[in-house]
Amino acid sequence: MPALNESASIESAISDVFAAMPDVTCLVVDDGSSDDTFAVATKAGAQVARLPFNLGVGGAMRLGFKYALANGYNAVVQVDADGQHDPREVPLLLAGLDDADIVIGARFAGIGTYSVRGPRRWAMRLLSSTLSRAARTRLTDTTSGFKASGPKAIRLFAQHYPAEYLGDTIEALVIALRNGCHVVQVPVQMRDRTAGRPSHNPAKSGLYLLRAVFALFFAFARPSEKTEVIA
Amino acid sequence: MSTASYILGIAGAVITLAVVIELLRRRQLRERHAAWWLLAGVLALIAGIFPGILTWAAGLLGIGLPTNLVFFVSIAILVVVCIQHSSELTRLEAKTRALAESVALLDLQARQAEKESPSSER
Numbered sequence: 001m002p003a004l005n006e007s008a009s010i011e012s013a014i015s016d017v018f019a020a021m022p023d024v025t026c027l028v029v030d031d032g033s034s035d036d037t038f039a040v041a042t043k044a045g046a047q048v049a050r051l052p053f054n055l056g057v058g059g060a061m062r063l064g065f066k067y068a069l070a071n072g073y074n075a076v077v078q079v080d081a082d083g084q085h086d087p088r089e090v091p092l093l094l095a096g097l098d099d100a101d102i103v104i105g106a107r108f109a110g111i112g113t114y115s116v117r118g119p120r121r122w123a124m125r126l127l128s129s130t131l132s133r134a135a136r137t138r139l140t141d142t143t144s145g146f147k148a149s150g151p152k153a154i155r156l157f158a159q160h161y162p163a164e165y166l167g168d169t170i171e172a173l174v175i176a177l178r179n180g181c182h183v184v185q186v187p188v189q190m191r192d193r194t195a196g197r198p199s200h201n202p203a204k205s206g207l208y209l210l211r212a213v214f215a216l217f218f219a220f221a222r223p224s225e226k227t228e229v230i231a
Numbered sequence: 232m233s234t235a236s237y238i239l240g241i242a243g244a245v246i247t248l249a250v251v252i253e254l255l256r257r258r259q260l261r262e263r264h265a266a267w268w269l270l271a272g273v274l275a276l277i278a279g280i281f282p283g284i285l286t287w288a289a290g291l292l293g294i295g296l297p298t299n300l301v302f303f304v305s306i307a308i309l310v311v312v313c314i315q316h317s318s319e320l321t322r323l324e325a326k327t328r329a330l331a332e333s334v335a336l337l338d339l340q341a342r343q344a345e346k347e348s349p350s351s352e353r
Contacts, residue, residue: 029335049339051331063332070336163328 002060003081004031007040013083014044020087027067028081029060037081057145057168062161065149069158077148085146089188093148101153101181102173104139105146105188120205123212130216131173135183143169146188153181160225166215174219240279248272267315271308 001017003010010028017026028041032054041048049063061078068076075097079085089105096103127142143166149157156179162171176183251268254260278285278301289297 047339047343049335051335053331055328055331059328059332063335066332066336067339163325 001026001028001046001079001081002031002057002064003028003033003037003041004054004060005033005035005037006081007033007035007037009083010037010041010081011044013079013081014041014046016083017079017087017090018045021090025071025073027064029063031055031057031060056163056165058161058163058172061168061172062157062163065154065158065161068154073154074151075148076154078145080145084190086189086191089146090148092186092188093146096184096186097148097150099182100184101150102176102183103148104141104144104183104185105148106139106141106144106185107188107190118202118205119209123205123209126209127170127212127216131170131177134174134177134220137184139173139183139185141185142173145169156181156225164215165211170212170215171219174216175225178224237279237282240282241276244272244275244279248276264315264319267308267312271305274304 001010001013006013014026014028017024026046028037028046028048030038030041030048030050032051038048038050049067051059051063055063064078065076075094077090077093079087079090085105093103093105124141124143128140131142132139145168153176156176157172160175162168162175164171173183247268251260251265251272255262255265282297285297285300289295289300292300294300294303
């Protein structure tokens, strides 16, 4: 659970996780928060790793994968700290790991009412069509932060989880696909964020489209990852 | 060209070279960063001492005004150095990121270990 200044919502996000699955380890990665996210999350009973400064979601996630690898976990589920992902749907994602390496919890896949318009929508369309072709399966929500990763993906991501803008979603998927991971999606419902609002500024959405195209191009154009064998 | 501008050109090149070499000597500049500055200094020194070479090279490339060749080469070297710095910066950021992740992991492990054996001395 990557978290940046989420002290308002993290407590309920963590208690939701434990309410849905009492036996899991909940690792919160405090990505250099300036508020008391660390203290709140620790008090809520989560394992909290604190980054000394902000690295972005990519850095927080790679830390999570490193932790999972070092401690021998065979599944990692990324859940947002703002409470928009429902932990009760995690078993759904985990069930998908039986025959896939990465399972994406996808919005707009039939369930729920989450919708976007304008350039942001075009960007998401472009991303999902390109990545669906690469994955040879239908992926409708490639920028979802609600994902489960199996052992193969954990080993890969512990080394190669990009810190670039959009790297945590688009490029991570491309890296996984290029390294032979099987990616599927399951439909999920998004809840309203318990704190904070997503932006709907058209200029920002346009910039998002540009950066998405840029990220997508370079994700495919990069040389292949050197995977070192970890003993 | 007056004697004064002739001396100015050479002095500029010599000072640049002297500063770069001194920094290298004191280990305040690494070889891979210094290479371009050394090249620039040597070229400036050659062009300063033998302005004829500059005129000859400009003619060879079809550049009317020899000074323009100087500007072109200077800007080209500056661009290369800038790109090198950007790439170096990216590498450093990747290293800092890896360090930050390790620190956070070690910090978590240390806190876990402390929780498991609260009796041990701190």
